[in-house]
Every structure is written in structure tokens, then in C-alpha cells.
Amino acid sequence: xxxxxxxxxxAKRYGSLQALDRVDLEVAQGEFFGLLGPNGAGKTxxxxxLAGLVRPDSGRLEVMGCDVQSDYRAxxxxxxxxxxxxxxxxxxxxxxxxxxxxxxFGIAASRERDAWVDEILHNxxxxxxxxSNMRTLSGxxxxxxxxxxxxxxRPPVIVLDxxxxxxxxxxxxxxxxxxxxxxxxxxxxVLTTHYLEEAExxxxxxxxxxxxxxxxxxxxxxLLRRFSVHTLRLRLRAGDSLPAEVKAERQGDTWVLxxxxxxxxxxxxxxxxxxxxxxEDLATAQPDLEEVFLKVMHSEGAAA
Amino acid sequence: xxxFLTLLYKEVLRFWKVGFQTLAAPVLTAMLYLLIFSHVLxxxxxxxxxxxxxxxxxxxxxxxxxxxxxxANTSSSLIQSKVMGxxxxxxxxxxxxxxxxxxxxxxxxxRGVMVGAGVLLVTCWxxxxxxxxxxxxxxxxxxxxxLLGTLGMLAGLWADKFDQLAAFQNFLIMPLxxxxxxxxxxxxxxxxxxxxxxxxxxxxxIDGFRYGFxxxxxxxxxxxxxxxxxxxxxxxxxxxxxxxxxYKLRQ
Numbered sequence: 001x002x003x004x005x006x007x008x009x010x011a012k013r014y015g016s017l018q019a020l021d022r023v024d025l026e027v028a029q030g031e032f033f034g035l036l037g038p039n040g041a042g043k044t045x046x047x048x049x050l051a052g053l054v055r056p057d058s059g060r061l062e063v064m065g066c067d068v069q070s071d072y073r074a075x076x077x078x079x080x081x082x083x084x085x086x087x088x089x090x091x092x093x094x095x096x097x098x099x100x101x102x103x104x105f106g107i108a109a110s111r112e113r114d115a116w117v118d119e120i121l122h123n124x125x126x127x128x129x130x131x132s133n134m135r136t137l138s139g140x141x142x143x144x145x146x147x148x149x150x151x152x153x154r155p156p157v158i159v160l161d162x163x164x165x166x167x168x169x170x171x172x173x174x175x176x177x178x179x180x181x182x183x184x185x186x187x188x189x190v191l192t193t194h195y196l197e198e199a200e201x202x203x204x205x206x207x208x209x210x211x212x213x214x215x216x217x218x219x220x221x222x223l224l225r226r227f228s229v230h231t232l233r234l235r236l237r238a239g240d241s242l243p244a245e246v247k248a249e250r251q252g253d254t255w256v257l258x259x260x261x262x263x264x265x266x267x268x269x270x271x272x273x274x275x276x277x278x279x280e281d282l283a284t285a286q287p288d289l290e291e292v293f294l295k296v297m298h299s300e301g302a303a304a
Numbered sequence: 305x306x307x308f309l310t311l312l313y314k315e316v317l318r319f320w321k322v323g324f325q326t327l328a329a330p331v332l333t334a335m336l337y338l339l340i341f342s343h344v345l346x347x348x349x350x351x352x353x354x355x356x357x358x359x360x361x362x363x364x365x366x367x368x369x370x371x372x373x374x375x376a377n378t379s380s381s382l383i384q385s386k387v388m389g390x391x392x393x394x395x396x397x398x399x400x401x402x403x404x405x406x407x408x409x410x411x412x413x414x415r416g417v418m419v420g421a422g423v424l425l426v427t428c429w430x431x432x433x434x435x436x437x438x439x440x441x442x443x444x445x446x447x448x449x450x451l452l453g454t455l456g457m458l459a460g461l462w463a464d465k466f467d468q469l470a471a472f473q474n475f476l477i478m479p480l481x482x483x484x485x486x487x488x489x490x491x492x493x494x495x496x497x498x499x500x501x502x503x504x505x506x507x508x509x510i511d512g513f514r515y516g517f518x519x520x521x522x523x524x525x526x527x528x529x530x531x532x533x534x535x536x537x538x539x540x541x542x543x544x545x546x547x548x549x550x551y552k553l554r555q
Contacts, residue, residue, distance in 0.1 A: 014555075051396055054555045073398035081396055087389035091318050103310025104397035149393065 002065040004029045004157045004188035005050065010059030012045055012212075019045040020056065021212040027190060027205075029064075029156070032183050034203030034220075035192045036293060041209040043192045044084055047161050051081045063157055077105060080155035082147050084162045084192075088134040094121070094145055095130045098152055105153035120148045123178045125171075140171050147175060151182075158182065159190045164198065176202065200224075200289040208296050216296045220289070227292040232257040232268060235281040243275055308403035311394065315411030319377055326415060330373055331422040334365045338427055341487060351489050352520045359431040360514075362424070363441075364486035367448060367513040369423045371506065374416035374449040375456040375477055378408050382460025383469050386552075395554065401547035405457070405540070412453030417445060440516030440525055444532065448509040451536040452477075457543050461552050480506045490522050505535045 005027040012020040020042045027033045035043050048054035050061055052068050052075070061068045066075035089097060098117045099109070107113050121127045124144040129137060134145065147163060160179070164172045180202070183189045193199050199206060199220075206223055208216040216223060234255045242248050248257045259268055265284070272279065319326040342358040351360040385391040394404070424433070435441065455477070463469040484506035490498050501507050502523075512528030515521035521528070547553075 048555075052554065053392065053395055055550065073400070076396060076398040079396075083389075083392050085389050087392060089314075089385070089390045089393065090388070091321050092314075096317075100310055100314050101393060101397070103313070104307050104394060104399055106306045106398065108306045153397075 001029055003027060003062075004031065004064060005190065006060075006062040006065075007046070007050075008060045010046070010049060010056045010061060012042075012049065012054060012056045018212050020049070022059070023209075023212070023214055025207060025214060025217070027188060029188050030183070030186055032180075032189045032202055032204050033191065034199040034206040035190060035209065036196070036199055036206060036289075037192075037209035038297060042212040043209055044161055045212075046209070047081065047159050047190075047192070050159065051079060052076060077153060078156055080150035080153065080158045082150045082158075082160040082163050084165070086139060086142050086146070088137075088142050088145065090133070090135045093131050093133055094126060094137070094148075097134060097145060098148055101149045102152040107153060116154070117152065120151050123174075123181075124148055125174055140167050143167055144171065144175070147178075156186070157188045157190070161192050162194065163191070164193060164195060172198075196289040196293055206289075208293065210297055216292075223292050224287045224289065227287075227295045229258045229260060229287060230262075231285045232259055232265060233283045233285060234272065234279050237278040237280055240277040242272065242277060246271055246275065307397060307399045308407050311399060311403060311407035312410055315377075315381060315407055316414060318381060319411070319415050326373070326377070327419055327422065330369050330419045331426060334369050334423040335426050337365055338362065338430055342430060351492075352518070355518060355520070356431070359434065360489070360518075361487065362427045362431050362433075363514045363517045364510055365427065366420045366423045367444070367510050368481050368484075368486045370416040370420035370445055371448050371452040371481055371509065372477070373419040374412040375452040375459075375473070377412040377415045378453045378456030379460040379463075379469055379473070380456075381408070381411075382457060383463050383466060386460070386464070387466065391553065401544060404547055405544055408457055409450055409453045412456060413446060413449035416449035416453070420445060434517055436519035437516045441513060442516075443529065444509055444513035444516060447529070447532045447536055448506075448513065451505070451509065451532060451539065454536065454539045454543050458539065458546070461543075461546060464552070480504055484510045485522065486510055505531060508532050 003026045005025065007023055007025040010020050010023045011018070023042070023046060035046070037043050045054055049056050050063060050068060052072050055069070063075040064078040066078060068075040092100065095117065098120065099113070102113055102117065103109070118127075121130055124147060126141070126144055126148060129141055134142065137145065143163065147160070150158060150160075158179070163175060167175075176198075179189055191199065191203060203220055205219050206216070207214050216227070218226065234257065235253055236242070236255060242255055246257070248255045257268055259265060269279070338358070338361060341361055345357045349357040351357065382391075385394070459469055459472040463472060483501065484504050485501065490501045490507065493501065508523070508528035508531040511521045511523055512525045512532065515525040515528070
């Protein structure tokens with residue numbers, strides 16, 4: 001099967017800034033893929049290159065097998081992009097905005113087109129606002145319209161660049177419910193976000209970008225396993241202290257002990273008791289993406 | 305074709321929704337020019353020997369309105385969507401650069417011709433309308449709209465900020481239109497300025513357009529149409545090439 005996205009040795013430089021440094025990436029059809037990285041890591045440049053908004057200095061990008069330069073019209077039909085900036089055309093109503101956007105993609109006015117526009121409006125809770133002018137909408141509402149605009153041509157690949165930045169909880173849930181449904185129906189989803197818990201719960205696979213390079217690329221569970229561990233957090237009786245042979249880190253009055261599998265917990269506790277310490281409180285902590293992210297971003301020369 | 309028609313529809317809807325400012329205001333401006341200049345000059349100046357000044361002025365004002373509004377439409381639409389970022393909505397879809405160019409130019413032409421027709425309509429009261437050759441009138445109106453619409457696209461593509469566009473408009477477009485013979489026949493100028501005027505492409509548009517009304521002009525309408533057509537083709541070629549390259553649109 002043709003990959004949804006194929007990015008091969010893509011480089012882009014702005015003056016002295018190497019925005020993308022020979023990026024290689026493939027995303028299979030039907031994936032829910034996360035693209036993470038700090039500001040300025042190159043996420044938006046990569047997305048813009050896919051959308052044809054940025055021309056790479058070298059390398060090739062394909063969307064559903066269509067080259068974004070030489071076969072740009074076919075490639076753009078396959079791709080729906082939700083831009084990061086909250087942009088809108090102040091002259092039109094929500095419905096007009098969507099009808100016009102569909103027309104740009106060559107979809108002429110028809111009952112089918114209207115039905116799909118209605119469905120998108122409904123799924124994004126925009127039906128009440130369909131005839132409101134774009135200027136009168138709140139930021140969150142404008143964000144929904146941006147998502148809707150990316151979907152008017154039913155693209156098989158949908159790229160969302162920070163779609164939940166500055167958006168309330170309710171919209172986030174509405175949005176993710178709809179995006180998950182689209183993913184379940186076979187659409188490939190690529191997401192960049194600053195909310196790591198969102199990426200952790202949604203994305204099957206994650207790439208981390210730093211300074212224009214992919215520094216980590218794996219399935220979400222693998223990434224969590226590779227870069228992060230479970231921890232046992234103990235509070236000991238006042239005055240008790242763990243000897244150096246027990247691998248632990250002291251954080252205030254809490255001792256943090258790493259372990260890999262839950263089977264290891266019992267022996268670990270036995271060892272603590274063997275030192276004569278008394279445990280007053282105990283908790284375990286799950287590995288999370290934030291920890292992985294910080295580790296990857298701060299490790300030197302991390303490789304994919 | 306659907307994407308071309310949609311972009312055209314969007315561009316027309318854009319100026320139509322603010323028609324008071326984009327259609328009515330320029331008609332009023334042209335009427336004010338006519339009131340003032342005809343008040344001062346009517347009865348004192350005759351052009352081409354026999355033509356009353358007001359009658360002479362009307363076609364010039366009509367054409368100037370066509371040109372300025374065609375320029376304003378493409379340039380302000382582009383700079384607005386660039387500054388606001390909504391240009392992305394037409395950069396993401398598979399719109400060919402030819403459709404892109406065509407839609408903007410046809411919309412500019414429509415606005416130019418609508419304003420021009422409006423000016424003609426309200427100035428009928430001041431001077432009896434005389435149409436010697438409507439085909440020339442139409443040909444120059446369309447060429448002028450296309451030429452200035454294209455120039456507006458170039459300006460809109462080039463400018464990154466509103467003040468850059470304003471500079472283009474104030475220091476290039478305004479002098480070119482005002483010094484093109486809208487308000488006078490270039491035969492009334494000293495020889496040196498007559499010669500300079502002949503390097504102004506807008507002069508040929510106005511002169512040819514006026515020929516359609518009176519059958520009289522400063523230069524032959526064939527020469528005017530040749531100059532206007534060549535200028536339009538050269539600028540259109542340049543604009544299409546820039547659009548194809550994604551000049552200032554795709555980094």
C-alpha cells in the first residue's frame with residue numbers, strides 16, 4: 001500500500017537557520033501520527049512543505065504517492081491542512097467560507113456538497129453559527145471553522161498544526177471525538193500539539209523533531225518504554241535514609257525508585273524493608289510522554 | 305474550471321459586499337472632479353477646436369475610474385489576504401496559477417467596468433453622451449482594466465505591508481493616471497512634456513478610449529491599441545511567471 005506521507009531527505013534553510021535537516025519520514029495510511037517538538041523545531045516548516053506553502057531546498061515529499069511539486073494538484077486534493085494561525089476571511093459567513101473552500105478544490109455546488117458541509121458543521125457544533133459572519137466568531141469558533149475548511153474536500157490525509165492551542169476543554173473534546181471518528185473511517189491523521197497528554201492518548205506513533213531533525217520515532221508505547229520508566233515513590237519514617245546500594249533518588253522527603261515491571265515492586269519493597277527503613281506512604285507513577293520529551297530534547301545527539 | 309469560477313465568485317463577492325466603498329465612492333469622486341473642473345473650465349477651453357471641455361473630460365474620468373478601480377481591486381484583495389494570512393485558503397487548494405491570475409483579473413475588470421458605467425451614467429446629465437464607435441470604447445475599457453488589474457496584482461504580490469502598497473499607488477499609479485491626459489489633451493502641453501507623455505502607457509488607454517467617443521484623439525487608436533496590448537501582454541507574462549514561481553507566496 002502506498003504510504004499516506006513519504007518524506008525523503010527534505011532540507012530547508014532560512015538564512016543561517018537550518019529549519020529542516022534531511023528529514024526522512026513515512027506515515028502509513030490510517031495512522032494517527034504525532035509530530036512533536038519545541039517551538040522552532042521545524043514542525044510547521046515540515047507541514048508547510050507538505051502543503052506546498054514552502055519549497056524545500058532538496059528532497060522529495062509525497063502525499064498518497066503524489067509528488068507535492070511535480071504533481072501538486074493531485075497532492076493537494078489528498079491533503080487537508082488546519083493551519084496553526086487563526087486566520088479567516090472577514091467578508092464571508094461560516095457557510096459561505098466552507099462552500100467557497102470546497103469550490104477551490106473543484107467541488108461544484110450540489111446537494112451532496114451541501115449535505116457534507118452540513119455534516120461537518122454539525123460535528124463541530126457550528127450549525128448555530130452557519131450564517132454568522134466570520135468576524136463575529138470567538139477564537140474557539142474560528143478554530144473550528146479552520147478545521148471544517150480542511151475537511152470540505154474529504155481529504156484522505158488530514159494534518160492539524162496545533163489545533164487545540166488556546167481552545168477550551170469542550171471544543172477539544174468535540175474536536176477529538178470527530179477526528180477519532182475520521183481516523184476510524186480510514187483517514188490518516190497527522191497532529192502537532194503542545195499538549196503531550198493529547199499526543200499520548202491519541203497518537204499511535206510519534207516523531208520528535210529537534211532543530212530540524214527527527215531525534216525519536218517510534219510507537220507511543222515503545223517510546224514510553226524506551227525513554228521512561230515506572231517509579232515507586234516512598235515516604236520514609238523521619239530520620240530513615242536509604243543506603244547507597246539501593247538505587248534511589250531523593251526528592252525532598254520522598255525517595256524515588258525506578259522499576260521496569262510491576263513484578264519488580266515486591267522485591268524492591270523487600271529490599272527497602274531489609275535496610276530497616278519504615279515506609280509511611282507509597283505511590284507508583286506511570287511513565288509519561290512529557291518525561292520522554294524532556295529526555296529526548298535534552299540528550300545530546302539522540303538518534304532516531 | 306470550478307476552482308476558477310469559485311475564486312472569481314469570491315473576488316466579486318468581496319468587493320460587492322462592501323459596494324458602498326468599492327463602487328459608490330469612486331463614482332462620487334469622479335463626479336466631484338467633473339463638477340469642479342467643468343465649473344472652472346467650461347466655456348474657457350475647447351479641445352480639438354470644437355469640443356466643449358466637459359464633454360471632453362467625461363470619457364477621461366470614466367477611464368480613470370476603470371483603471372484606478374481595477375488596480376485597487378487586485379492590489380487590495382491580495383495585500384489584505386496576505387497581511388491577514390487568509391491567503392493560505394487559496395494556496396492550499398489545487399488552483400492553477402492561470403486560474404489564479406484569470407479570476408483576479410476578471411473580478412478587477414468587472415469592478416472597473418461597473419464603476420466606469422456608473423460614472424458614465426451620472427455624468428450623462430452634465431454632457432450629452434456621444435458614442436462614435438462603441439467597439440473602441442469596449443476594447444480600451446477591457447484592455448485598461450486588464451492592464452491595471454495586472455499591475456495591481458504585481459503590486460499586491462510585491463508589497464508586504466499596506467504602506468508599501470500605498471507608496472506604489474501614490475508614486476506610480478496616481479502620477480501615471482493624472483498625467484495621462486485625463487484632464488487635458490497632450491497637444492496643449494509644451495513639446496518636451498508631450499514627448500514625455502508618450503512614454504506613459506496610460507496615456508494611450510485614455511486617448512484610445514476617448515477616440516471611441518469622439519472619433520478624435522491625440523494619436524491614432526491603432527497605435528494606442530498596439531501599445532496597450534503589448535504592455536498588457538508583457539505584464540501578464542511577468543505576473544504569470546511570478547505566480548508560477550510562487551513569488552512571495554510560497555517560500
